Amino acid sequence: MSDALIRILPDHLANQIAAGEVVQRPDSVVKELVENAIDAGATSITVVVREAGKQLIHVIDDGKGMVREDLELSIVRHATSKIASDQDLHAIRTLGFRGEALASIAAVADLEVRSRRIGQDVGYQLISRPGTPAEIRPGGGDVGTQVLVRNLFYNVPARRKFLKSDLTEFRHISETMQRMALARPDLRFTFYDADTLVFDVRPAELRRRMQDLLKVRSQDLVSVEGGDRDVAVEGFVGLPSVARQSRSGQYFFLNGRPISSRSLGHAVISAYEHLLDAGQHPLFVLHITVDPQRVDVNVHPQKHEVKFEDERSIYLLVQHAVTSALQQHNVIPSFLADVPLAERPLQSLPRHGNEPPTVVNRLTGEIQTGHLASGVPPLRSRGSDVRAVTPAEQRGIDALFGREETDAGEALHVGRQYILTTSAEGLVVIDQHAAHERILFEQAMRRSNEGDRGGQALLFAVDVRLSPSHVAILREYLDELTALGFRVEITSKGPIEIHAVPIDVQPGNEQQTLDAILQSLEEAGRLPREQRRERVAAAFAARQAIRRGQPLTASEMRALIQDLFSCKVPQLTPHGLPTYVVIPIDELTQRFR
Numbered sequence: 253m254s255d256a257l258i259r260i261l262p263d264h265l266a267n268q269i270a271a272g273e274v275v276q277r278p279d280s281v282v283k284e285l286v287e288n289a290i291d292a293g294a295t296s297i298t299v300v301v302r303e304a305g306k307q308l309i310h311v312i313d314d315g316k317g318m319v320r321e322d323l324e325l326s327i328v329r330h331a332t333s334k335i336a337s338d339q340d341l342h343a344i345r346t347l348g349f350r351g352e353a354l355a356s357i358a359a360v361a362d363l364e365v366r367s368r369r370i371g372q373d374v375g376y377q378l379i380s381r382p383g384t385p386a387e388i389r390p391g392g393g394d395v396g397t398q399v400l401v402r403n404l405f406y407n408v409p410a411r412r413k414f415l416k417s418d419l420t421e422f423r424h425i426s427e428t429m430q431r432m433a434l435a436r437p438d439l440r441f442t443f444y445d446a447d448t449l450v451f452d453v454r455p456a457e458l459r460r461r462m463q464d465l466l467k468v469r470s471q472d473l474v475s476v477e478g479g480d481r482d483v484a485v486e487g488f489v490g491l492p493s494v495a496r497q498s499r500s501g502q503y504f505f506l507n508g509r510p511i512s513s514r515s516l517g518h519a520v521i522s523a524y525e526h527l528l529d530a531g532q533h534p535l536f537v538l539h540i541t542v543d544p545q546r547v548d549v550n551v552h553p554q555k556h557e558v559k560f561e562d563e564r565s566i567y568l569l570v571q572h573a574v575t576s577a578l579q580q581h582n583v584i585p586s587f588l589a590d591v592p593l594a595e596r597p598l599q600s601l602p603r604h605g606n607e608p609p610t611v612v613n614r615l616t617g618e619i620q621t622g623h624l625a626s627g628v629p630p631l632r633s634r635g636s637d638v639r640a641v642t643p644a645e646q647r648g649i650d651a652l653f654g655r656e657e658t659d660a661g662e663a664l665h666v667g668r669q670y671i672l673t674t675s676a677e678g679l680v681v682i683d684q685h686a687a688h689e690r691i692l693f694e695q696a697m698r699r700s701n702e703g704d705r706g707g708q709a710l711l712f713a714v715d716v717r718l719s720p721s722h723v724a725i726l727r728e729y730l731d732e733l734t735a736l737g738f739r740v741e742i743t744s745k746g747p748i749e750i751h752a753v754p755i756d757v758q759p760g761n762e763q764q765t766l767d768a769i770l771q772s773l774e775e776a777g778r779l780p781r782e783q784r785r786e787r788v789a790a791a792f793a794a795r796q797a798i799r800r801g802q803p804l805t806a807s808e809m810r811a812l813i814q815d816l817f818s819c820k821v822p823q824l825t826p827h828g829l830p831t832y833v834v835i836p837i838d839e840l841t842q843r844f845r
């Protein structure tokens with residue numbers, strides 16, 4: 253007998269070890285089996301689990317099925333029908349390709365696969381127990397495949413012990429089912445927990461499927477369409493009002509495959525800048541389609557993380573697609589609304605009396621004012637490139653600022669809270685406090701971005717006494733508060749001295765204003781540096797905005813309307829609440845029926 257110690261592991265042991273990578277919990281089995289069903293071209297997939305999948309996972313599909321030889325090979329490791337060559341590996345079009353899932357499952361559970369190939373009269377049944385050779389016998393059944401996984405991990409007690417409570421494991425499965433169903437709205441998914449139906453969703457548009465599964469209303473979803481020659485970005489994002497406290501409603505799919513990508517997540521969130529509070533997470537389902545040659549999916553056995561050859565350009569495409577979707581969703585009437593943003597970035601703002609017309613560049617957020625009658629100053633964008641208004645733009649602007657529209661400058665005050673005005677679309681109802689909050693927020697952000705530290709210097713410094721926790725916050729946010737216009741001296745002993753305040757602060761209100769801001773910052777908790785300036789501006793705006801109930805003169809209302817629609821994001825407060833609603837003429841008509 254030789255002294256050599258190394259030997260090749262028997263297959264069933266090798267598979268059991270490999271299974272640790274592919275099958276970590278019941279949910280991984282569900283994912284692999286559903287992916288196989290999708291790869292087999294199924295149009296309808298049913299999943300039944302018992303005891304969170306520990307007792308049974310049963311997946312039924314109406315895909316193309318397997319012949320006897322396929323069935324035999326299906327549970328052999330590295331046996332796959334999905335790739336055959338090196339080239340295939342670099343252009344994966346299926347969800348599976350490693351040929352590991354069934355082999356791994358067979359190593360850690362009792363496995364039964366029933367399958368009948370399309371065009372065949374008989375089907376076959378494979379029965380396998382860990383460590384013993386599989387049996388195959390003829391069996392009946394419909395075209396398609398059924399996989400039954402029983403007693404998962406019963407031969408690997410360490411793993412079984414490692415599982416979380418049934419509740420937690422079931423939540424994972426349920427999340428996976430939801431993700432798959434959002435990945436492929438064109439397929440029917442039926443999902444049972446033992447005998448209880450969890451969901452049954454029929455083939456539909458993505459919008460409909462999101463309504464069914466994520467419990468959002470259609471009107472809270474904004475359609476996203478973007479991309480370039482090689483990449484398409486499509487799907488829906490939720491309005492800020494349906495943002496969640498967690499990332500639970502965020503889904504990315506790449507060529508139909510669920511992926512996670514921190515960088516793309518950030519691309520979406522950055523489009524919501526100013527629209528969400530810290531701790532709020534936008535809802536989205538975005539499908540990215542690229543040429544498989546341009547992505548590498550062979551990264552992780554679970555295949556969640558995907559590497560892009562050109563990460564940066566995909567980031568920008570996603571960010572741009574979401575940003576323009578949110579901008580275009582501006583409910584304010586616009587003759588530009590149905591024209592792609594990049595083609596027609598200029599949007600005219602409502603105008604009153606003899607005021608010069610104002611146009612906002614929706615790409616840059618820049619506001620441009622000036623008479624645009626023929627031959628008058630061209631629109632200038634920041635930076636060097638100067639560009640004249642095209643005749644088509646001029647026509648659009650004239651149409652909006654034509655006689656008809658200038659008359660629509662009347663504003664009514666309702667309940668000392670709402671300003672009523674009209675637009676081509678219908679009745680516009682503006683919440684005075686919310687609108688003013690938006691205006692002050694953008695002004696404050698602009699001041700702080702431009703590093704305008706002006707503020708108004710006080711003739712006599714105001715001494716204030718703050719609680720120790722407010723003093724700590726003051727120190728933490730000193731830079732941001734200074735950028736806003738405050739100049740504050742924190743003496744080691746004694747009171748804190750305010751030497752300057754932002755221009756809108758009324759004399760005598762210095763201490764209350766500072767207090768209110770510090771209070772709001774305290775409630776916000778710790779924030780990453782990049783969110784602090786916004787948070788300070790939002791707190792300031794909320795404090796300074798005119799209250800509901802405050803009387804307004806006609807010219808104050810006009811100024812408020814003008815300022816609101818000069819904002820980059822006129823429709824929402826910094827906290828994501830609406831600043832105004834439009835009651836469309838159609839709806840009025842309905843009400844009179």
Ligand code: ADP
Pocket residue numbers: 284288289292313315316317318322325326327331332333334347348349350351352353354355396397
């Ligand atoms: P992979 O999906 O990576 O190819 P699997 O172990 O998941 O590896 O499956 C092995 C093979 O078994 C697949 O390539 C496919 O040919 C076949 N197969 C598995 N599940 C099904 C199914 N539901 N319908 C048809 N064929 C299937």
Ligand code: MG
Pocket residue numbers: 284287288347348349351353354
């Ligand atoms: Mg597979």
